[in-house]
Amino acid sequence: MDTLVRENKAKFIILGLLSHDSLTGYDLRQIAERMIGNFWTDLSYGQIYPTLRTLEKQGLVSKTAEVEEGERIRKIYSITPEGVGELRKWLIEPADTEILKLDILLKLTFGAKVGIEYSIKNVEEFKQRNEAAIERYDAIERSLHNTLHENEDHAFFLLTLHYGQYVTRAQIQWANKALETLHATSK
Amino acid sequence: MDTLVRENKAKFIILGLLSHDSLTGYDLRQIAERMIGNFWTDLSYGQIYPTLRTLEKQGLVSKTAEVEEGERIRKIYSITPEGVGELRKWLIEPADTEILKLDILLKLTFGAKVGIEYSIKNVEEFKQRNEAAIERYDAIERSLHNTLHENEDHAFFLLTLHYGQYVTRAQIQWANKALETLHATSK
DNA sequence: CCAACCATGTAATTTGTTACATGATTCC
DNA sequence: GGAATCATGTAACAAATTACATGGTTGG
Numbered sequence: 001m002d003t004l005v006r007e008n009k010a011k012f013i014i015l016g017l018l019s020h021d022s023l024t025g026y027d028l029r030q031i032a033e034r035m036i037g038n039f040w041t042d043l044s045y046g047q048i049y050p051t052l053r054t055l056e057k058q059g060l061v062s063k064t065a066e067v068e069e070g071e072r073i074r075k076i077y078s079i080t081p082e083g084v085g086e087l088r089k090w091l092i093e094p095a096d097t098e099i100l101k102l103d104i105l106l107k108l109t110f111g112a113k114v115g116i117e118y119s120i121k122n123v124e125e126f127k128q129r130n131e132a133a134i135e136r137y138d139a140i141e142r143s144l145h146n147t148l149h150e151n152e153d154h155a156f157f158l159l160t161l162h163y164g165q166y167v168t169r170a171q172i173q174w175a176n177k178a179l180e181t182l183h184a185t186s187k
Numbered sequence: 188m189d190t191l192v193r194e195n196k197a198k199f200i201i202l203g204l205l206s207h208d209s210l211t212g213y214d215l216r217q218i219a220e221r222m223i224g225n226f227w228t229d230l231s232y233g234q235i236y237p238t239l240r241t242l243e244k245q246g247l248v249s250k251t252a253e254v255e256e257g258e259r260i261r262k263i264y265s266i267t268p269e270g271v272g273e274l275r276k277w278l279i280e281p282a283d284t285e286i287l288k289l290d291i292l293l294k295l296t297f298g299a300k301v302g303i304e305y306s307i308k309n310v311e312e313f314k315q316r317n318e319a320a321i322e323r324y325d326a327i328e329r330s331l332h333n334t335l336h337e338n339e340d341h342a343f344f345l346l347t348l349h350y351g352q353y354v355t356r357a358q359i360q361w362a363n364k365a366l367e368t369l370h371a372t373s374k
Numbered sequence: 375c376c377a378a379c380c381a382t383g384t385a386a387t388t389t390g391t392t393a394c395a396t397g398a399t400t401c402c
Numbered sequence: 403g404g405a406a407t408c409a410t411g412t413a414a415c416a417a418a419t420t421a422c423a424t425g426g427t428t429g430g
Binding site: 016088109112 | 196199200203206222223226227228271274275277278279281282283284285286287288289290291292293294295296297298299300301305306308309312313316338339340342343344346347349350353354356357358360361364365368369372
Binding site: 195231233 | 415416417418419420425426
């Protein structure tokens with residue numbers, strides 16, 4: 001007897017996003033990127049469309065419209081009351097521990113096996129990526145302060161944005177320290 | 188024609204660890220946990236043993252001993268020169284971007300759909316986990332300073348430990364701020 | 375004597391990625 | 403006219419988890 005506990009998170013991401021707004025599969029991807037891209041590896045269409053079909057079969061979402069704009073068809077999905085129930089059930093469970101896979105640290109761990117210049121290059125690239133991310137986060141925060149419509153979802157989104165800012169800044173600080181160490185070692 | 192670029196990271200973790208020391212499958216798991224557990228979701232035996240067999244078939248590792256201690260058999264694997272070459276080849280490639288899946292932020296994103304007390308509980312639990320992690324990291328750092336044998340691997344390991352310290356502290360700071368915001372909202 | 379740990383492994387399943395396949399629309 | 407983007411989907415495959423299966427050894 002299997003007591004499978006592994007959860008399909010794509011399912012809950014889709015339910016969560018549809019709980020705000022009815023969307024197409026294509027929309028789901030773009031919005032997921034903006035809303036959770038900062039702390040969740042992107043959903044691919046290869047996950048979205050099959051999951052959408054499963055959810056529809058289970059009655060958790062429904063196809064509310066097939067808009068034909070000329071030849072192009074957009075299939076708009078909405079969450080059902082059962083879907084909202086399922087989403088709530090998941091939300092009140094304690095969160096799983098985070099899944100991390102930082103390739104750069106893996107390469108750093110075994111870095112002594114090759115020249116130190118490769119480690120330096122990796123950390124520099126990591127730092128640049130994080131600096132770009134900080135600019136992006138700060139820009140999002142500024143634009144949010146302008147269009148400040150005080151709804152609750154907005155407040156929760158801000159919390160996740162702040163997470164990105166805190167952690168990204170810490171990563172830049174670490175990168176600076178690591179680069180110092182690496183340069184000192186290479187002399 | 189497929190140009191598959193997805194890399195089996197378990198392969199390189201095993202090669203990396205074996206480049207220090209010959210180990211059994213069981214050892215690999217324990218050591219992986221200590222060396223990279225801080226930034227890489229644990230390797231399971233379900234990955235280790237099959238990967239070890241594949242690597243052996245490819246000549247990248249070899250079974251150097253089958254120690255029989257009474258009835259118990261330990262199979263000790265070593266890296267081959269070809270394995271070292273493969274490890275080096277991977278090390279000098281630029282690192283992939285990190286894979287993140289932070290369930291807690293996902294639940295926070297959609298937190299408005301349930302009572303705020305669930306969000307608070309999640310963040311508190313996250314904070315506690317991070318506080319425990321900091322203590323663990325600091326203890327490891329102290330013990331490293333005592334047994335300071337100045338080899339290069341040790342220095343690289345310290346870099347990844349520092350990463351954990353920087354990011355974990357940032358996560359605690361974020362959690363404190365988030366808890367403030369959440370408590371203010373719930374009043 | 376019993377729990378915790380040492381030790382190896384397989385089978386089933388799920389999850390996730392990538393490539394493939396197609397074509398319309400919009401903006402420059 | 404052409405590039406970027408909108409839009410939907412499938413097939414093949416790779417990665418990863420979990421449960422199952424077995425049994426020895428060590429330390430209290």
